[in-house]
Amino acid sequence: MSFFSKDFYRDVARNWYGLSIVFLLILVLITGIPLLLEMNAGINQFVQQSSTQVVQQMPRVTIKNGKLSTPQNRPYLITMEADGEQEKIIIDTTGKYTSIEQTGARILVTSTQVYMKKNDNETRVYTLENVENLEFGQEDVTYWINLFAKWFMIFFAPFMLAGIFLFRFLQVLLYTVFGLVMKAVLNSKLNYGALLSLTAMSLAPVILINFILDISGSGVSLPWYVNFLIAMGYLFFGIKSEKDVTGDPAEPGNLPGRAYGE
Numbered sequence: 001m002s003f004f005s006k007d008f009y010r011d012v013a014r015n016w017y018g019l020s021i022v023f024l025l026i027l028v029l030i031t032g033i034p035l036l037l038e039m040n041a042g043i044n045q046f047v048q049q050s051s052t053q054v055v056q057q058m059p060r061v062t063i064k065n066g067k068l069s070t071p072q073n074r075p076y077l078i079t080m081e082a083d084g085e086q087e088k089i090i091i092d093t094t095g096k097y098t099s100i101e102q103t104g105a106r107i108l109v110t111s112t113q114v115y116m117k118k119n120d121n122e123t124r125v126y127t128l129e130n131v132e133n134l135e136f137g138q139e140d141v142t143y144w145i146n147l148f149a150k151w152f153m154i155f156f157a158p159f160m161l162a163g164i165f166l167f168r169f170l171q172v173l174l175y176t177v178f179g180l181v182m183k184a185v186l187n188s189k190l191n192y193g194a195l196l197s198l199t200a201m202s203l204a205p206v207i208l209i210n211f212i213l214d215i216s217g218s219g220v221s222l223p224w225y226v227n228f229l230i231a232m233g234y235l236f237f238g239i240k241s242e243k244d245v246t247g248d249p250a251e252p253g254n255l256p257g258r259a260y261g262e
Contacts, residue, residue: 003204003205003234006237006241007241010242012198013195013238014194014242016197020201021169021172021200024203027208031207034211036157036160043149058137059076060135060136061134063133064133066132068111068128070091075090075094076090076092088105090108100117105117112127114127175203175232176196178232179195179198182235183195183239188239190239190242202231202235205230205234
């Protein structure tokens with residue numbers, strides 16, 4: 001199998017009806033499982049090295065009728081190491097802090113809201129108004145963290161892999177729209193099933209390139225538009241490869257009189 005072989009793309013268009021989606025699923029599993037294992041190792045490392053230090057800084061929290069309170073009416077500062085940098089979480093029921101920009105923290109918890117800074121340009125705000133009665137302390141948080149670490153691979157990983165595959169499948173459906181445009185430009189006779197197969201295969205190099213970059217530890221990631229252009233390039237190549245051969249590509253099994261790979 002070569003992503004630069006015209007014969008390969010002809011074979012995909014004519015004989016891979018449905019198999020391309022199965023191939024995409026297998027590729028998602030192969031590339032996703034090592035990353036999940038790495039994530040699981042990071043979670044276990046956090047539990048063993050950092051969680052105790054973080055939990056010990058936490059006050060007991062009580063939420064009643066959407067209002068949060070702590071044993072002492074003062075701001076609590078919780079610090080932790082993340083990716084070599086010190087992150088801050090502030091729990092403040094005094095009203096001293098009303099905006100996360102005032103604090104430089106990653107998370108700010110007030111008496112009625114939770115502010116989470118996703119990045120420099122986006123902060124998400126969650127309200128506590130629907131929480132009627134909740135109380136937890138250090139022992140509870142320790143239990144939740146250990147429970148999450150224990151069941152992550154068993155319970156959460158399958159859902160994460162399913163989510164990744166669903167995302168890739170939706171990409172295939174979206175990119176097939178661009179494939180229809182290419183098909184019209186090239187005056188190709190590919191039917192929709194063959195085009196869907198070629199589109200799924202055009203994503204394979206993108207997935208593999210990003211997987212290699214992830215496991216290499218280089219810290220390099222391709223922007224979305226670069227991934228898009230790579231996939232479109234392979235899709236165009238695949239459609240043109242089928243267009244260049246004589247015969248009706250809409251009929252599976254209508255292979256030219258030559259051996260695959262020649």
